Amino acid sequence: MTQSLDTLTKALLRAAEKAGADSADAMAARGSSISVDVRGGKLEQAERSEGVDIGLRVFIGKRSANVSASDTSDNTIEEMAVRAIAMAKEAPEDPYSGLADPDQLATQWDVESLELCDPSPEPTPETLQDDAARAEAASLAIKGVTQVQSASAGYGAQRVFLAATNGFEGGYRRTDRGLSCVAIAGAGSGMERDYDGDSRVFQADLRSAEDIGESAGTRALAHLDARKPPTGTFPVLFDERISSTLIGHLLAAINGAAIGRGASWLRDAMDQQVLPAGVYLIEDPHRPRTPGSRPFDAEGLPTSKRVIVEDGILKSWTLDLAAARKLGLPPTANAARGPGSNPSPATWNIALTQGEASREDLIKDMGTGLLVTSMIGSTINPNTGDYSRGASGLWVENGEVTHAINECTIAGNLRDMLGNFLAANDARQHLSRVVPSLLVPGMTLAGT
Numbered sequence: 001m002t003q004s005l006d007t008l009t010k011a012l013l014r015a016a017e018k019a020g021a022d023s024a025d026a027m028a029a030r031g032s033s034i035s036v037d038v039r040g041g042k043l044e045q046a047e048r049s050e051g052v053d054i055g056l057r058v059f060i061g062k063r064s065a066n067v068s069a070s071d072t073s074d075n076t077i078e079e080m081a082v083r084a085i086a087m088a089k090e091a092p093e094d095p096y097s098g099l100a101d102p103d104q105l106a107t108q109w110d111v112e113s114l115e116l117c118d119p120s121p122e123p124t125p126e127t128l129q130d131d132a133a134r135a136e137a138a139s140l141a142i143k144g145v146t147q148v149q150s151a152s153a154g155y156g157a158q159r160v161f162l163a164a165t166n167g168f169e170g171g172y173r174r175t176d177r178g179l180s181c182v183a184i185a186g187a188g189s190g191m192e193r194d195y196d197g198d199s200r201v202f203q204a205d206l207r208s209a210e211d212i213g214e215s216a217g218t219r220a221l222a223h224l225d226a227r228k229p230p231t232g233t234f235p236v237l238f239d240e241r242i243s244s245t246l247i248g249h250l251l252a253a254i255n256g257a258a259i260g261r262g263a264s265w266l267r268d269a270m271d272q273q274v275l276p277a278g279v280y281l282i283e284d285p286h287r288p289r290t291p292g293s294r295p296f297d298a299e300g301l302p303t304s305k306r307v308i309v310e311d312g313i314l315k316s317w318t319l320d321l322a323a324a325r326k327l328g329l330p331p332t333a334n335a336a337r338g339p340g341s342n343p344s345p346a347t348w349n350i351a352l353t354q355g356e357a358s359r360e361d362l363i364k365d366m367g368t369g370l371l372v373t374s375m376i377g378s379t380i381n382p383n384t385g386d387y388s389r390g391a392s393g394l395w396v397e398n399g400e401v402t403h404a405i406n407e408c409t410i411a412g413n414l415r416d417m418l419g420n421f422l423a424a425n426d427a428r429q430h431l432s433r434v435v436p437s438l439l440v441p442g443m444t445l446a447g448t
Contacts, residue, residue: 025164055339068340109295138213168300194219256323265385
């Protein structure tokens with residue numbers, strides 16, 4: 001009989017106490033996934049996986065160790081505890097380590113309101129194959145699309161449970177359903193490709209296969225006859241598909257672990273302007289049907305909505321317990337971990353204030369510059385915020401898209417870029433990072 005996840009975590013805690021741990025926490029995760037790839041209208045590959053992972057973290061004073069396994073037998077659980085204790089005794093002391101105090105723990109939550117798990121049945125492999133085949137066919141039906149590199153559909157379900165000797169116990173389930181298509185236009189050395197896809201918690205919310213396939217093909221066609229842009233300083237519009245990477249650099253810079261090390265270009269920026277006036281960056285871990293939602297974090301603390309940036313002013317670091325203790329601040333319930341890893345700070349769902357103008361309005365207003373639709377490579381200095389990335393997209397001349405662009409580099413400094421952008425109104429609300437297209441007034445382009 002398959003053991004429940006709460007039974008497994010409690011068995012791990014009992015084994016840890018028996019082996020001599022001062023305190024411990026345990027995590028168990030059971031997941032299953034299925035993915036299907038179609039090529040040429042036929043099934044190319046199908047994969048299914050199922051498994052259970054268990055992890056145990058033990059503390060001996062201020063020393064700790066973490067061990068994990070995929071075998072859930074009683075012998076393995078006992079051996080994990082013995083090994084973890086032996087490792088912890090040899091580990092260096094960390095004055096900031098340790099479990100949450102009981103009065104810090106989440107004690108009640110409403111998982112159902114978060115709608116993290118789709119109650120509808122798991123899709124059959126035939127259903128996934130049909131979705132992928134329809135996306136491929138829709139893309140190939142567009143004149144100029146010569147082939148589809150891949151059309152894939154997938155589904156996953158996971159259940160997690162966390163327990164600790166401080167009294168915390170809790171778990172939840174999640175599901176995800178995805179569909180994607182990568183189309184290629186042109187031939188020979190002139191081939192260009194682009195993609196589209198969708199991923200949702202609930203299958204009923206997924207965009208149609210035809211819509212995804214057509215969009216991928218249309219995007220690929222727009223990149224034909226690409227050329228290099230002129231070298232100089234131009235406005236750069238980051239398409240909504242990639243604009244969240246800019247905000248991602250800000251989120252990485254306010255991570256409490258980086259702040260504690262002093263390795264962040266925003267290490268001295270608390271209560272300073274980091275985004276344009278009037279712009280807010282809000283974290284909300286309780287948005288329904290959103291991948292980043294959760295009732296509690298990986299240390300059992302209750303999650304809640306918080307303001308990261310208020311009217312352009314930085315107001316919060318992202319902290320787990322260890323980072324908070326090191327900085328002398330309250331934790332923000334942002335600990336993330338898997339069964340085989342220690343907690344570390346991470347952000348949940350975030351949303352950036354949208355503007356009033358459409359992306360098309362920003363294209364008209366930007367005059368001459370680059371609309372970036374994809375990027376490759378990355379040279380980001382975490383201490384200074386200096387930014388340089390390879391980019392491709394569409395050239396804008398006098399407010400109109402004229403031709404495709406590739407093989408160029410865009411460069412600037414993140415403090416300047418994020419402090420002066422203009423936001424469009426095209427962010428997708430179902431994503432974990434709700435960020436619209438962003439127009440940065442002046443960046444260095446290296447092309448011809």
